[in-house]
C-alpha cells in the first residue's frame with residue numbers, strides 16, 4: 001500500500017485490542033483520516049508521546065480506503081500551555097471535538113488546518129481568559145463558514161429584511177437571525193452588541209481579536225449560542241460544552 005507523509009492534528013483516540021489505538025487525524029493534505037497505531041499502548045512505544053490530543057505531528061501513513069496504518073509520527077507543535085492550564089485545555093478539547101464531529105471523512109481544506117493551528121497557537125500564548133472565548137468563537141464561526149454552515153447574521157432568514165444592530169433573534173431551525181416580527185417561541189434574543197461582535201468575528205483577523213475588549217458575559221453567551229447551534233446541526237451533544245461550563249462554575253467558587 002502506498003505511503004505518504006503529512007502533517008496532522010490528533011482529534012480523537014480510542015483503545016483497540018490489547019496494545020493498539022485507533023486515532024482520528026485531521027491532516028493538512030488528506031482531510032480527516034482514521035489510523036491505527038500498533039503497539040502504542042506498550043510502555044516502550046516510541047510513538048505514544050507524539051500522539052496526544054490536539055498536538056500537531058508529522059505522520060507517515062500507509063494509505064487505505066478505511067483504516068490507515070501510522071508507520072511513524074513526530075510531534076511538531078505541542079502547544080504545551082494548552083495542556084498545563086485547565087481553562088485553556090477545555091478550549092483545546094472543545095475545538096478538537098467540534099472539528100471531529102463537523103468535518104466529514106471526505107472533506108479536505110488546508111485553510112481549516114491553518115485556522116486550527118492559528119487558534120491553538122493564539123490560546124496557547126494568550127493570558128486573558130476573555131480572549132480565549134473570543135478566539136474560540138472566531139474559530140467556530142470561521143469553521144462553520146468553511147464547512148457551509150455559517151448562520152445568516154445580516155438578514156432575517158424568514159422575511160429577508162435587513163437587520164440593524166439592535167435586539168433581534170436567533171433561530172436554530174432557520175439557520176440564523178430572524179427579525180422581531182418573525183420570531184418564534186424557540187428563538188434566542190441577541191442584543192445589538194452581541195450581533196455586532198458575531199458579525200465582526202466572522203471577518204476578524206487575530207490582531208483584531210487581540211485589540212478587542214468584550215465583557216465575559218457577552219462572550220459566554222455567544223460561545224453557548226454557537227455550541228447549541230452546532231449541537232442542533234449535528235443532532236448530538238458535544239460533551240466538551242459541559243466541560244467548559246463545569247470549569248467556569250468551579251472558578252466561581254475559588
Ligand SMILES: [Zn+2]
Nearest residue numbers: 156159179182
Ligand atoms: Zn423577518
